Amino acid sequence: MTIKEIAKLANVSPGTVDRVIHNRGGVSKATEDKIQTILKEHNFEKNLLASTLAMKKKFVIAVLVPSANGERDFWFKPQKGIHDAWKEIKDYGFKVESYYFDQFELKTFATAFDQIKGLNPDAVVIAPVFQEMSKKFCLELDDLNIPYLFINIDIEGMQNLTYIGQDSAKAGELAGKLMHLLIHEQKELLIVRKKRKFSMHHSIDDRINGFRNYFTTKNLKVTISELELENNRKEEMDHLTRFLLKNPDIGGIFVPSSFVNAIAKFLFEFELSKIKLIGFDIYKESEEYLKTEVIDFLITQKPYDQGYLSVKSIADYLLFGKDHLKKRFAPIKIITKENVDFHQWVE
């Protein structure tokens, strides 16, 4: 069924059918009714391809995410997802303009945002790394009537269309549960985190709180220590050695980030296979550690999908409106020796 055929059946021109389909008005009640009936009767669905082609409407989606320094960077995969999503929608008239900022330099974030305002996009995907400034930006976008969604990091109480990313506290809780299973009767745990100059967003903290929360909620008598390391150079790792020598009963280590790989290397080299290890995110070298069970579990957040879905969701929104907006997306994926080979099927 095409518009032309409908028009013929209704004894009107295609233009009139088009007017009815899109409620553009300027059609007499009588013809409108007649056309509507025929439309219903034939279950008409317009050809989206032809429609987009004819409309020549262009949409610009701005993306504001951290820059990635090579494959090792967390943001590498979301960016790939964003790029792939763009390729899929570009023929529908979408432009995706990415603006990258340095997640350790507040002012690069501000600069990028200014550029986006200059661009006057139809919608924005934001990774609100800097919370306060992000809030300010969002209010500006609200004023400009530009819709936006958050990727990877959430801020409560904003007008964002949706949030696409993980619930960090829940993910931490899950890590707690898995750790609990792993350690059996052991009662001493250690959390190792990497020291950061800035604590911009709170997902690391949330993961740690979730982790601790698991044990307190369950009323489990477990001692959880915390160690902050500057980086993974030898001298820094010595702090860890010292700590473990002083606390030989540590049964498991939780690392709320991909820093887990450095800890895995450490455990492997010092033959500390008895210490259970749970971390976040997966990289090439993590796979080996999983297979040799130096790392017991990794929790990942599907970074590629976050990028891909952000752009696709917002495109759907622009094309079809609010109804088509995907639900909140919050993957918590567990990876371990037995499923590591199958963990990625879309990359």
Add this chain to the structure above:
Amino acid sequence: MTIKEIAKLANVSPGTVDRVIHNRGGVSKATEDKIQTILKEHNFEKNLLASTLAMKKKFVIAVLVPSANGERDFWFKPQKGIHDAWKEIKDYGFKVESYYFDQFELKTFATAFDQIKGLNPDAVVIAPVFQEMSKKFCLELDDLNIPYLFINIDIEGMQNLTYIGQDSAKAGELAGKLMHLLIHEQKELLIVRKKRKFSMHHSIDDRINGFRNYFTTKNLKVTISELELENNRKEEMDHLTRFLLKNPDIGGIFVPSSFVNAIAKFLFEFELSKIKLIGFDIYKESEEYLKTEVIDFLITQKPYDQGYLSVKSIADYLLFGKDHLKKRFAPIKIITKENVDFHQWVE
């Protein structure tokens, strides 16, 4: 950049540019080179929408999967995925014709297949429930030069484009690992399976083998019994009661299917909260059992995605050829109390 613009730059007609882009031949070496250069230079990518619209090529994809009796049926979700995928690609000229068969009636499978042959489709998605007959069908399709892929169940040694479904043995192994973590020092396990009139495909067996395999590979001294129940009526469950009364040291039960819900109900009613429980697939009532930790872990295989990806993959293949064929897709997803609320984001 459009073909028209390229044509102008090359001083030829759009038709000639089109010939070069698609290697249709009948273009002098000189003009071809000139056009190729300009194409490269401007990084031309043709508009897929316009292309599809103009080509008016129609593709027919036949789908051969089991019928689903309501939402409770495993095949309900793959079918939904198939339907959603079709909606996304229909404007590209794809028709998706689904043929359903009764997975307990071999001849319904044969009938459906005959209909598909009559349809002469461009490609087929098959759930090869009946192994031998499926092989026969695949050979026929090979003769007819009709490509096909397998969904949910795999058969080795066929010419299928790809397999979209889980590796059952690996999934069983993972269940073994999780069970091992759960039971600590307990040494007695039970596998409960539902008796089936037909054992058509082997995924249940594979899961069980994988599960046992985990313990034998690790040389763990664990006794694993097996119980087959006809269904979940009271009289049948009494077998289980009897077994557990005789074997009070059972620490965990593994159910390699969604029959786990019946077992969960049983454990809950008899207040057997000490017995750990791992099963497969997730349904509405499983969520409650997960939250109350009657079920400790469920392993799922993303049924919706299997359907969706099957159709999308084969459409990609028809549109773009072998290069665009998605990799083997084999999700093994672990669901437990802490992530049950986030397990589905695309349904």
Add this chain to the structure above:
DNA sequence: CTGAAAGCGCTTACAG
């Protein structure tokens, strides 16, 4: 309030 015409970017006969 309605229709005829032109056009979106690409493809397909047809003519030469």
Add this chain to the structure above:
DNA sequence: CTGAAAGCGCTTACAG
């Protein structure tokens, strides 16, 4: 070997 024309299904001014 190449171009002009018509068309895919829908939309958009424009004219009346």
